[in-house]
Amino acid sequence: QKEVEQNSGPLSVPEGAIASLNCTYSDRGSQSFFWYRQYSGKSPELIMFIYSNGDKEDGRFTAQLNKASQYVSLLIRDSQPSDSATYLCAVATSGGSYIPTFGRGTSLIVHP
Amino acid sequence: GAVVSQHPSRVICKSGTSVKIECRSLDFQATTMFWYRQFPKQSLMLMATSNEGSKATYEQGVEKDKFLINHASLTLSTLTVTSAHPEDSSFYICSARQGPDTQYFGPGTRLTVL
Numbered sequence: 001q002k003e004v005e006q007n008s009g010p011l012s013v014p015e016g017a018i019a020s021l022n023c024t025y026s027d028r029g030s031q032s033f034f035w036y037r038q039y040s041g042k043s044p045e046l047i048m049f050i051y052s053n054g055d056k057e058d059g060r061f062t063a064q065l066n067k068a069s070q071y072v073s074l075l076i077r078d079s080q081p082s083d084s085a086t087y088l089c090a091v092a093t094s095g096g097s098y099i100p101t102f103g104r105g106t107s108l109i110v111h112p
Numbered sequence: 113g114a115v116v117s118q119h120p121s122r123v124i125c126k127s128g129t130s131v132k133i134e135c136r137s138l139d140f141q142a143t144t145m146f147w148y149r150q151f152p153k154q155s156l157m158l159m160a161t162s163n164e165g166s167k168a169t170y171e172q173g174v175e176k177d178k179f180l181i182n183h184a185s186l187t188l189s190t191l192t193v194t195s196a197h198p199e200d201s202s203f204y205i206c207s208a209r210q211g212p213d214t215q216y217f218g219p220g221t222r223l224t225v226l
Contacts, residue, residue, distance in 0.1 A: 032213040043205045043220040044156070049213075088156070090215075097161075098213040099146070104155040 002027045004091050006103035013110055019076040021106050023089030026070070027096075033065055033072045034090040034100060037083075044088055048074070079110040114140050116208045118218030125196055126226055133191045133221045135206030141186035142208035146215065147179070150203045162189045196225040 003026040013019045021035075032051055036044035050056045050063040050072065062075040072091075076083055086107050090100035115138040125131050135145055145162040160181050161169045168181035180192040189208075193200055201224050207215040 034214070036217075041203075043217040046214070046216060092213045094212075098209070099158070099161060100213070100215060102156050102158075 002030075002091070002093075002096065002101045004089055004101045004103040006087075006089055006106045008104060008106060010107040010109050013079050013108070015079060015081060015110055015112050017079050017110075019079045019083065019108055019110065021074040021076075021087050021089075021108065022071060023073065023091075023103055024071045025089075025091045025101075027091065027093055027101075028067075028070060029095055030067075030070075030091045030093050032092040032098065032100070033063070034092070035061075035063060035072075035074045036088040036090060036102075038086045038088055038105065040085070047087075076108075079108075081110050081112055084108055084110050114138075114208070114210045114216040116206065116216050116218040118206055118221055120221060121219060122222045122224075124224045124226065127197050128195055130192055130194045131196055131223060133193075133204055133206070133223075135189045135191070135208070135218050137187045137208040137210075137216075140208070140210050142189075142210065143186060144209040145183060145189040146207045146209070147181060147189075147191050148205045148207065150205060150220075152203075156205070159191075193223065196223070198225045201225045 038044040048063045064073045086105040088105045089103040092098045092100040147159045162183040183189040205220040207217045
């Protein structure tokens with residue numbers, strides 16, 4: 001059973017701070033890693049994907065992947081109240097036909 | 113990113129009726145689409161994988177005769193909830209896969225069965 005674990009939160013950070021969201025996965029053969037943002041009552045929106053160890057930056061977002069430790073994280077710099085949402089981690093493997101396994105999500109609250 | 117549409121966005125129906133939800137990939141072809149269900153404050157639950165031109169693959173516990181999926185073209189998949197009951201009320205979300213592994217989600221359909 002492939003598992004993707006996330007702390008449900010809520011993670012509360014002040015506006016302007018760095019929000020750090022973490023995700024661990026059980027399948028060591030995982031190859032593709034995704035972060036989605038889901039606002040309340042809306043569908044998930046793809047923020048970033050990462051395939052290789054290390055950091056990948058896109059604007060205020062940085063995804064970090066460590067395959068040896070089987071974790072992937074998302075950093076949000078200069079957090080804004082509009083970043084308040086649930087962040088879903090998803091992991092996929094070719095052996096699983098690239099059907100991603102989603103974590104339950106971490107709720108982020110950015111307070112002014 | 114790629115655009116996926118879903119229609120209708122919201123539907124209210126009487127118990128016992130059937131409801132069809134459409135999912136379209138607007139700017140790319142998707143050989144694979146996925147259907148999810150999400151209850152309030154719960155995680156996404158994959159219902160089935162829809163492959164163009166072939167039968168859908170249903171997840172364990174999902175009734176294929178109740179949730180009919182048709183993927184007639186590379187840009188359209190439909191989910192029909194047959195003989196809907198109040199316990200089927202949920203947020204139904206489709207996604208379309210672009211490339212080998214990247215999914216883009218539709219905006220979702222909120223179904224309320226009275």
